[in-house]
Amino acid sequence: MKICRFNDNRIGVVQGDIVRDVSVALTFLPNLVWPVPLGDLLIEHLPGLLPTIQRLAKSAPSLPLSEVVLNSPVANPSKIINAPINYQKHIAETKADQDISHGRDMTKTISDWGLFLKANSSLIGAGDEVVLRYPERRIDHEIELAVIIGKKCHQIARDDALGVVAGYAIGLDITVRGPELQSFRKSADTFAVCGPWIVTADELDDPSDLDFELQVNGELRQSANTAQLIYDVPKLIEYASSMYTLYAGDIIFTGTPEGVGPLQPGDIMDCSFDRIGSMQVQVASSYV
Numbered sequence: 001m002k003i004c005r006f007n008d009n010r011i012g013v014v015q016g017d018i019v020r021d022v023s024v025a026l027t028f029l030p031n032l033v034w035p036v037p038l039g040d041l042l043i044e045h046l047p048g049l050l051p052t053i054q055r056l057a058k059s060a061p062s063l064p065l066s067e068v069v070l071n072s073p074v075a076n077p078s079k080i081i082n083a084p085i086n087y088q089k090h091i092a093e094t095k096a097d098q099d100i101s102h103g104r105d106m107t108k109t110i111s112d113w114g115l116f117l118k119a120n121s122s123l124i125g126a127g128d129e130v131v132l133r134y135p136e137r138r139i140d141h142e143i144e145l146a147v148i149i150g151k152k153c154h155q156i157a158r159d160d161a162l163g164v165v166a167g168y169a170i171g172l173d174i175t176v177r178g179p180e181l182q183s184f185r186k187s188a189d190t191f192a193v194c195g196p197w198i199v200t201a202d203e204l205d206d207p208s209d210l211d212f213e214l215q216v217n218g219e220l221r222q223s224a225n226t227a228q229l230i231y232d233v234p235k236l237i238e239y240a241s242s243m244y245t246l247y248a249g250d251i252i253f254t255g256t257p258e259g260v261g262p263l264q265p266g267d268i269m270d271c272s273f274d275r276i277g278s279m280q281v282q283v284a285s286s287y288v
Contacts (some may be wrong), residue, residue, distance in 0.1 A: 004197035006068040013057040014197050019068055020060040022053050038078040040249025043166050069127035073198040078247040080118040080192055081240050086110055086230050086255025093258045099138055102179050110231055115240055119187035126195030126279035130174055133188055133288045138177040139263050142256035143214040143222050143271055146171030146194050147233055149250040154241055161237035167198035170273050171253045196279040204275050207233045212273040224257035
């Protein structure tokens, strides 16, 4: 099932080119009191809600997909976890281009660097605009598979890892190039795009062989397959959960392949992923 969040917190089921508005399902979520627990309430309760959502979708009001504003399908992740240099050809292009590496030791691997976090406040959906800043700096696109965690967990073994996944989406890790730590350069407002919806794990049970690509203004920039990941999805979940407690709604951006390149105000990014779908993301026409 493809589940989207749209038009400021409505919930829909995507069926072809329409959205079935099943927002009434939200009334079945438990009421929260302070202090609100970590995690995304909808994602946490999604397994129990899916039968209700499926029933509602049969007769729910429909809207043209082209006429809704797609928000991030996850509203409240406790964290956005990112994998650095997780495709071999991206490592090679980083070694060859000082504008990307900025003097970093590229003989090190993901096992040396570890993972890093992006600020939750950087999260937007496909219907929002990426707003650039620092006009004197290079700011790049990075397309990635986004993995949505479905339950609270810690120290998950690789063999059990896919069992904690709620679903998958397309991720865009927008990046200011420079000497600062990744968590700073990649955490500006609008610099984490997740969308256009979640494809639930029962529909996409194996993320290990997905073709994907990104075009900017019709020019192909990035094209790869998730089979080329150095740390695949189960390994990333095992690795992340060895350090962090993962909560429902946490998002893991799995890393980007070669072909990263600069964005300019007014650019249009067209992103597509096998078995997930496609999204078009606009870059705002001016810097913040």
